[in-house]
Amino acid sequence: MENKEIAEILYNVADFLEMEDNPFRPKAYRRAAHTIEFLTENISEVREEGNLEKLPGIGKNIALKIEEILDTGSLQYLEELRKEIPVDFDALMSVEGLGPKKIKHLYEELGIKNLEDLENQAKRHKIRRLKGMGEKSEKNILENIEFAKKHGTRKLLGYVLPIAQELKTQLDELDITDDVKIAGSIRRRKETIGDIDILVITSHPQKVMDFFITMDMVVDVINKGPSKSTVRLNEGIECDLRVFKANVFGAALMYFTGSKETNVELRRIAIKNNLKLNEYGLFKGKNRIAGESEEELFHKLGMNYIEPELRENRGEIEAATEKKLPELVGYHDIKGDLQIHTKWSDGSHSLEEMVQSASQIGYEYIALTDHAGSLKIAGSMDEKRIKEQMKEINKINNGMDDITILNGVEVNIGSDGKLDVENDLLKDLDIVVASIHSGFRQNEDKITKRLITAMANENVNIIGHPTSRKIQERQAYDLDLDKIFKVSRETNTFLEVNSQPNRLDLSDVNIKKSLEHGCKLVINTDAHSQDQLKYINLGIATARRGWATKMDIINTLSLKKLEKLFN
DNA sequence: GCCGTTTTCGGCCCGACTGTTTTCAGTCG
Numbered sequence: 292m293e294n295k296e297i298a299e300i301l302y303n304v305a306d307f308l309e310m311e312d313n314p315f316r317p318k319a320y321r322r323a324a325h326t327i328e329f330l331t332e333n334i335s336e337v338r339e340e341g342n343l344e345k346l347p348g349i350g351k352n353i354a355l356k357i358e359e360i361l362d363t364g365s366l367q368y369l370e371e372l373r374k375e376i377p378v379d380f381d382a383l384m385s386v387e388g389l390g391p392k393k394i395k396h397l398y399e400e401l402g403i404k405n406l407e408d409l410e411n412q413a414k415r416h417k418i419r420r421l422k423g424m425g426e427k428s429e430k431n432i433l434e435n436i437e438f439a440k441k442h443g444t445r446k447l448l449g450y451v452l453p454i455a456q457e458l459k460t461q462l463d464e465l466d467i468t469d470d471v472k473i474a475g476s477i478r479r480r481k482e483t484i485g486d487i488d489i490l491v492i493t494s495h496p497q498k499v500m501d502f503f504i505t506m507d508m509v510v511d512v513i514n515k516g517p518s519k520s521t522v523r524l525n526e527g528i529e530c531d532l533r534v535f536k537a538n539v540f541g542a543a544l545m546y547f548t549g550s551k552e553t554n555v556e557l558r559r560i561a562i563k564n565n566l567k568l569n570e571y572g573l574f575k576g577k578n579r580i581a582g583e584s585e586e587e588l589f590h591k592l593g594m595n596y597i598e599p600e601l602r603e604n605r606g607e608i609e610a611a612t613e614k615k616l617p618e619l620v621g622y623h624d625i626k627g628d629l630q631i632h633t634k635w636s637d638g639s640h641s642l643e644e645m646v647q648s649a650s651q652i653g654y655e656y657i658a659l660t661d662h663a664g665s666l667k668i669a670g671s672m673d674e675k676r677i678k679e680q681m682k683e684i685n686k687i688n689n690g691m692d693d694i695t696i697l698n699g700v701e702v703n704i705g706s707d708g709k710l711d712v713e714n715d716l717l718k719d720l721d722i723v724v725a726s727i728h729s730g731f732r733q734n735e736d737k738i739t740k741r742l743i744t745a746m747a748n749e750n751v752n753i754i755g756h757p758t759s760r761k762i763q764e765r766q767a768y769d770l771d772l773d774k775i776f777k778v779s780r781e782t783n784t785f786l787e788v789n790s791q792p793n794r795l796d797l798s799d800v801n802i803k804k805s806l807e808h809g810c811k812l813v814i815n816t817d818a819h820s821q822d823q824l825k826y827i828n829l830g831i832a833t834a835r836r837g838w839a840t841k842m843d844i845i846n847t848l849s850l851k852k853l854e855k856l857f858n
Numbered sequence: 859g860c861c862g863t864t865t866t867c868g869g870c871c872c873g874a875c876t877g878t879t880t881t882c883a884g885t886c887g
Contacts, residue, residue, distance in 0.1 A: 313859090314870090315859065315860085315869090316859055317859095318860090318870075319859035319860055319870095322859090322860080323859085348859090348860065348861095349860085350861080351860095352859060352860085353859070387885090387886090388876085388877095388884090388885070388886095389885085390886085391885095392884060392885085393884070393885085423877085423884085424877085424878085425877065425878060427876090427877060427878085428876095428877065431876095431877090475887085485887095486887090488887085514874090514875055516874060518874070519874055519875070521875090521886085531886090531887075533874085546872090546873090546887090547887085554871070554872085555870095555871055556871095557871090558872070559870085562870095562871080567871090568871080569871080569872055569873065570874095571873090
């Protein structure tokens with residue numbers, strides 16, 4: 292059983308416990324779930340070593356529950372909680388303004404279990420009669436159900452980021468704003484985003500709020516106060532804006548960037564040192580001892596600065612305290628993109644156009660890796676076309692002096708691990724990316740063997756999108772990642788961090804795990820058009836979230852060093 | 859339910875905003 296599945300069960304327990312009076316029990320379960328979710332070792336191994344209770348937030352009781360889940364695949368305690376209050380908790384929680392207490396109240400008084408029940412009872416005006424509810428609550432529920440149904444899930448970072456940047460631009464243009472920052476999970480570059488958080492420094496808070504809630508992109512105002520407002524945007528996403536004065540900028544940014552878990556941990560550390568941390572600063576008694584910059588706040592808390600991408604309370608606070616944080620790969624460190632498609636297969640721009648865009652970015656080299664092989668996917672090139680494209684690329688290379696084009700292909704890995712292009716041809720290419728595009732349902736053993744067979748082929752340099760997950764669409768296939776990482780090292784085959792917004796594969800957690808195995812990675816866009824080349828920033832962000840340094844990423848190397856690595 | 863370099867019991871992050879209230883609980887991040 293995967294760590295993630297066990298964490299999921301404990302999160303579910305926490306959800307149900309939220310409906311009860313003691314607020315600390317759900318917190319305890321949530322903390323334990325978070326620990327397991329981001330553990331890089333397998334939880335069953337930790338258990339075999341008898342170390343469950345050494346993990347943060349896991350004590351005797353929860354350790355027993357984890358053992359039960361590992362042994363039986365389920366948790367009796369959760370089944371009992373579900374029986375007691377049999378509600379579709381996630382669905383009801385997605386309605387703005389409904390929380391655990393109200394959900395419980397609605398179930399006990401009106402038997403509401405799901406969105407359908409909720410809508411029915413609201414329409415029949417049953418809700419306004421409940422204690423603590425009124426006409427307005429009922430009206431809000433009806434409005435918010437609509438939104439929850441339409442835009443229930445989180446959205447891809449690649450989709451939300453440009454929207455947030457547009458908001459920032461418009462707010463930046465105002466005379467009354469001194470600074471505007473995108474904070475929250477976008478600043479941390481999390482792969483999916485729940486809402487947009489914007490922080491404004493101003494000495495005219497009221498005017499900024501008035502402007503904000505009447506912006507063209509705003510379709511609905513959820514709440515509005517003197518320092519904080521929440522709106523809905525026409526793109527189906529919510530946006531929070533908070534205003535602060537310049538002297539608390541660092542504390543505000545730190546608080547508003549999160550993550551929530553990181554904030555809680557930092558505030559706990561503050562308390563331990565007889566200090567108090569909030570969005571207005573770090574306080575000793577009534578005196579503010581830091582607050583203008585994040586750097587000084589971290590410093591006063593006794594630790595090094597933590598990059599936003601790392602702030603998930605996954606060990607970065609301990610590392611920062613011991614001054615052992617890695618120096619993350621930078622957004623300008625990538626010297627070339629090693630998976631790019633053109634019109635020769637399923638791309639929408641010509642070879643020349645893609646080269647021109649890459650050159651404008653300032654890359655030292657790129658690899659053109661159109662689909663190749665017998666497979667009909669994506670207009671794959673056959674042997675004859677591959678040879679023709681080679682000649683074209685040679686011609687272009689001879690006419691360019693600022694950028695070198697590596698001649699590559701992306702080949703498909705068959706269900707038996709074999710590639711559908713002959714080795715005789717592959718060995719003449721500069722670079723071969725091998726990826727799985729079908730047959731995802733094979734069991735763990737088979738898929739793992741399939742990838743290992745491909746990696747053992749000495750012509751293969753890179754495994755493209757190694758787990759083939761698609762965020763919110765398709766789970767990663769079952770894979771023995773420990774084995775894959777080991778073979779990756781042994782065969783000098785590099786695993787890709789694919790930058791497509793819905794892939795980001797390897798994921799942050801798997802990147803961290805691979806680095807602990809000593810793997811080296813490559814960050815590619817898999818671009819199918821000129822504008823997709825900019826997705827490289829999403830890949831870099833994901834690598835940073837996985838604690839990757841420049842040394843861990845092969846396409847930060849000069850061309851000379853890279854070619855040496857491939858031979 | 860977890861945890862401890864003041865504690866094995868008594869804490870557990872902190873503040874803004876709303877709606878339904880007459881001082882606050884619930885929600886949100």
